[in-house]
Amino acid sequence: MSSLLLFLFLFLTPSSTLEFRYHNNREIQQYLVEINASNPDISHLYSIGPSVRGQELWVLALGLSPHRHTVGIPEFKYVANMHGNEVLGRVLLLQLIDDFVRGYRNKEDWSVKLLNSTRIHILPTMNPDGFDESDTNCLFSQGRANYNGVDLNRNFPDAFAGLRKQPQLDESRREAEVRAVIGWLRMESFVLSANLHGGALVASYPYDNSNGGSELVGGASVCPDDDVFNHLAKVYSHNHASMHRGDQCRDSRLFPEGVTNGYLWYSISGGMQDYNYVWAQCLELTLEVSCCKFPPQNQLPALWTENRKSLLAFIMQIHLGVKGRVFDGSGVPVQNAVVEVKGRSNMCPFRTDKHGEYYRLLLPGEYVFTVTHPGHKVLTETLNVPHGPDQYSAMKHDFMLRRIPATTVSPQANPTEANSTEANPDPQL
Numbered sequence: 001m002s003s004l005l006l007f008l009f010l011f012l013t014p015s016s017t018l019e020f021r022y023h024n025n026r027e028i029q030q031y032l033v034e035i036n037a038s039n040p041d042i043s044h045l046y047s048i049g050p051s052v053r054g055q056e057l058w059v060l061a062l063g064l065s066p067h068r069h070t071v072g073i074p075e076f077k078y079v080a081n082m083h084g085n086e087v088l089g090r091v092l093l094l095q096l097i098d099d100f101v102r103g104y105r106n107k108e109d110w111s112v113k114l115l116n117s118t119r120i121h122i123l124p125t126m127n128p129d130g131f132d133e134s135d136t137n138c139l140f141s142q143g144r145a146n147y148n149g150v151d152l153n154r155n156f157p158d159a160f161a162g163l164r165k166q167p168q169l170d171e172s173r174r175e176a177e178v179r180a181v182i183g184w185l186r187m188e189s190f191v192l193s194a195n196l197h198g199g200a201l202v203a204s205y206p207y208d209n210s211n212g213g214s215e216l217v218g219g220a221s222v223c224p225d226d227d228v229f230n231h232l233a234k235v236y237s238h239n240h241a242s243m244h245r246g247d248q249c250r251d252s253r254l255f256p257e258g259v260t261n262g263y264l265w266y267s268i269s270g271g272m273q274d275y276n277y278v279w280a281q282c283l284e285l286t287l288e289v290s291c292c293k294f295p296p297q298n299q300l301p302a303l304w305t306e307n308r309k310s311l312l313a314f315i316m317q318i319h320l321g322v323k324g325r326v327f328d329g330s331g332v333p334v335q336n337a338v339v340e341v342k343g344r345s346n347m348c349p350f351r352t353d354k355h356g357e358y359y360r361l362l363l364p365g366e367y368v369f370t371v372t373h374p375g376h377k378v379l380t381e382t383l384n385v386p387h388g389p390d391q392y393s394a395m396k397h398d399f400m401l402r403r404i405p406a407t408t409v410s411p412q413a414n415p416t417e418a419n420s421t422e423a424n425p426d427p428q429l
C-alpha cells in the first residue's frame, strides 16, 4: 500500500482504533478533534468553558444538524466524570461516540435513526482537574472534587434551599465547571440527560433534596413527573446486564429493580440533576455505572458491553410524550408560553423556548394540557399520547392561541408573564 493510500485509510477509519483504556485529558481532546475532523457532517466539537485550571470542557454534538438546533429535533446530553475519580463514564462515552460514528458510516439502522431524530451532546469529562488528581482506588475519594476542593454535585443552585429562604450563592462565585454547565443549559433547550458516576450500580432520579413538605412520601422526595422518571430509570437498569438485579455491589444497599429516588437513597443539596429538572426543564438521571469507581483496565470491554444497550435505550426515551410549538393569535411562534399538564405542578412551569417549542416527556395515556400566554385566552386541550420511542418521535401537536380583544385585557390576565428563567417555586412544595 502506498503511503498516500495508507494515510487515507487511517484518516477515513478513525473509529476502528479507540482502545479500551483510560485516556488522559489531552488524549480525550485529541480523540474528539480527530473524530470531529473526519466526520464534519454529523459532529460538532465545542467547549462550554474552562475548568478551574483552564482545561476546556469539550462537548461533541452528534446529529444531522450538529451545529445548531432544528425545530422538532430534541436535544439530549450525557455528562461523565463530574466526580474526577469516577472514571468509567469517560470510557463509556468515548466508546459511545465511536459506536455512533462507525454505525452511521456503515449505515446501521440504529445509528442512522437516532442521529436522524435526535441531537446528542456528549461531555466526557466535567471535572478534568479532579481526574488528574485521582488515584485508582475503588472506594477512596481522592480526585472527587474539583481543583478548589469543591464537590461539583453540591455546588448548583438548589430550589429547596430557596424555598427555605436560605441564601443562595451568587452565580459568579460558583465553581467554573458549574458555571459552564449552567451557561450550557441556557444555550440549549435540553429535554433529557444523564450524568454518569461510579461506586454503585443504580439509576437514581429526582428529587435529591426536600423541603420536608408534601413531596416527602415514604422517605422519598417525589417530584411531579415521578412516573416518567421511574420509567426512565428502569429503562436503564433493565437494559443493563445486571443493574436491574439491584444487589450487585458489596456493601451497598438493595435497590429494587436497580432504581431509586435520589432522596430515598441519601439527600444532597445543590445537585446537578435537580437543577436540570427544576430550573432547566431537562429531565436528568444520575447513573451509577460501576461498583468500583476506578475499575481495572482489563474490565473495560466487559463494562462497555454491559452498559451499551442501556445507553442507547435511554437516549431513545427522549421521544416519549408530546412535542410541538405554540403560536400566537397572528400565527407567530411564541417564546415563554407556559405549557402545563394537569396534575403536574412543576416548581418552574415548563415554557416554550425561543423557537416557540415545547417538549413534554409523558408515558402513553390521556393528558389535559393548559397553555397560557399574555394577551391570549387560556387554551385547554386533551391529548391522547402514544408511545413515541418506537417511532423515534414524540407525538407532534401545535397549540394555536386566540388573542383577547384589546379592550378586555387587564393586568391580571397574564399572571405568568413576569417570570424569567429563574425559579418561581410553588409555595406548596
Ligand SMILES: [Zn+2]
Binding pocket: 083, 086, 197, 198
Ligand atoms: Zn459521583
